[in-house]
Amino acid sequence: MDERPALFGKYEMGRLLGKGTFAKVYYAKQIDSGESVAIKVISKDQVKREGMMEQIKREIAVMRLVRHPNVAELKEVMATKTKIFFVMEYVRGGELFAKVAKGKLKEDEARKYFQQLISAVDFCHSRGVSHRDLKPENLLLDDNGDLKVSDFGLSALPEQLRNDGLLHTQCGTPAYVAPEVLRKKGYDGSKADIWSCGVILYVLLAGFLPFQDENLMKMYRKIFKAEFEFPPWFSTDARRLLSKLLVADPERRITIPAIMRVPWFRRGLTTHQAFSTEEPPPTAIEGQEDTKLPSPKFFNAFEFISSMSSGFDLSSLFENKRKTGSVFTSKCSVGAIMAKIEGVAKGMNFKVSKLKEFKFKLQGRTEGRKGPLAVTAEVFEVAPEVAVVEFCKSSGDTLEYAKFCEEDVRPGLKDIVWTWQGDQVSTVNNNAKLEEDQ
Structure with a gap:
């Protein structure tokens, strides 16, 4: 490591882990505790040029609500005049799909990872956050072999909702992206996430993608029609669930509460795992009517910017003249x-x-x-x-x-x-x- 100053006097910066469109990610160590972290460094000028500053602020506010054992934790946000630093939990076990590259998983192991993925996605949806970029690079394993969804809401910075309440930007890896996203029409981010979970489950069980073709347009056509085949080793119950996940019409696609009731999914669940009573019940999911007393507008990533938590008061950072x-x-x-x-x-x-x-x-x-x-x-x-x-x-x-x-x-x-x-x-x-x- 070269002789550069410790970041904010708190973190000793290490090797480059990866690069994205807007950011570089470095390995680092917390100087006082010795804890390993990953630090994402984002250029303020670049996100300002792209008009993405508001999106970043929204996501930071919401990420403080997203605390879940299967979501990589956003620990801290810091900044200088030119850069923003996201201090993330460092997940050292590598990508889940490095395992799949060696061959398909056994059904029980695939089910465990799928259960943890659905648990994380359900929790985040209940907090008003859709990932919209669930793909191999965002599924990591910790030291215990448990799944961690990384950069939830930060990997795919959220676009403004239009007046119809839907998202309108294509993002994600085509092979994992829902047909309604590829069609460039409005889509519900949470329903699109469920499709991506279906593709991931298929890959875990098969060792290859459900929709693949050297010709990208042919691959798109397969996705639009949800046209895929089951390998002979898929169990009847797994086929039945995948047939409900990989449905081209998002309105007919299975919901998370329904996934949780499927016997195949429930097999092997432990009481501490997945869907604890501490979290809002499935009926609290966005878009469902409540016939009881009215409740205030749900705090949603796209509706309200709040940075009340320690270490996240970014009002001065972004030089925005906020209303008093x-x-x-x-x-x-x-x-x-x-x-x-x-x-x-x-x-x-x-x-x-x-x-x-x-x-x-x-x-x-x-x-x-x-x-x-x-x-x-x-x-x-x-x-x-x-x-x-x-x-x-x-x-x-x-x-x-x-x-x-x-x-x-x-x-x-x-x-x-x-x-x-x-x-x-x-x-x-x-x-x-x-x-x-x-």
């Missing part, structure tokens, strides 16, 4: 949060009016330097037990708004607040002195 606002998380119920905000506002002699189901307007009754202060408060659901609340000034003086937040709102809401954005010093803001020449 305050954000906190709470473990209280949405009803309790709304009632508390209303009570505090009325105690301050603010008029409270409802703008929509989970959004208030708080209107001051006294004249300030720029007229009466008006503030909106909106609640977003992160998970069944966590909510994010955002305050924004809609009119009035900014200094008076800052005083309102610091001296009135914070003390008044302390009983329901879990963490305020920016309360813990961000790694980003303390590390401007790094040598830029990584």
Whole structure:
């Protein structure tokens, strides 16, 4: 290793592990603990030129919600003026498909990896994140031989959803990509992920791809028709499941809750594995109706940018003029949060009016330097037990708004607040002195 300074005084940089379109990935060691990590280095100028800065910020916010034993962990994000550094869990067992290159897997072993893959994908979908680039390079094995999906949501940086709520960008390796993605029409990212899981299961069991042809257009035609054959050694139950996974029409493709009920899939599952009771049940999956009480808008990667966690306050990093606002998380119920905000506002002699189901307007009754202060408060659901609340000034003086937040709102809401954005010093803001020449 050459004599270059430690990254942010924390990480000793090592060999280059790989290169992507926007990034280089290096092996590194945490100096204090000796822990191995992988550090993805992204050029800010390049992502700005490509107009991808907002996408990166969204994914960082959401990755803090994605903590799962079968997803490689995003540990920390740091930055300088020119570069962004993603510190990832280092998964040393190599790619799962290095095993497949030596020959097909036995059915029990293939099932174990498929169970772990579905567990990871289900968890991330419940958090509003679709991978959309599930392929061999993103499936790694740890020291225990367990599957880790790497770069979930970062390998395929998410495009804006259009007005129809669908994604419109082709990405991924063609052989693993769902037909609706190849057709360049709108598609549901989570349904496309399920197709890719089907291709992966086929490859684990067969040792080769279901759709392959030297002529790319012929391969596309096979994918569009879901035209493939089963090798003779596939069991009847495995064939039955694959016939439901590799369905060209995404509306008819099997869902994850249905996969979990398939006897072939359930075989050998242990109680601690896969689908624990701690996570939202399958009915919480995006797009399903809830006939009970209304709930606030689900916190989705594409709907709301929040960087309230320690080490992830990137507002200064991206030099964006964000609207003045305050954000906190709470473990209280949405009803309790709304009632508390209303009570505090009325105690301050603010008029409270409802703008929509989970959004208030708080209107001051006294004249300030720029007229009466008006503030909106909106609640977003992160998970069944966590909510994010955002305050924004809609009119009035900014200094008076800052005083309102610091001296009135914070003390008044302390009983329901879990963490305020920016309360813990961000790694980003303390590390401007790094040598830029990584």
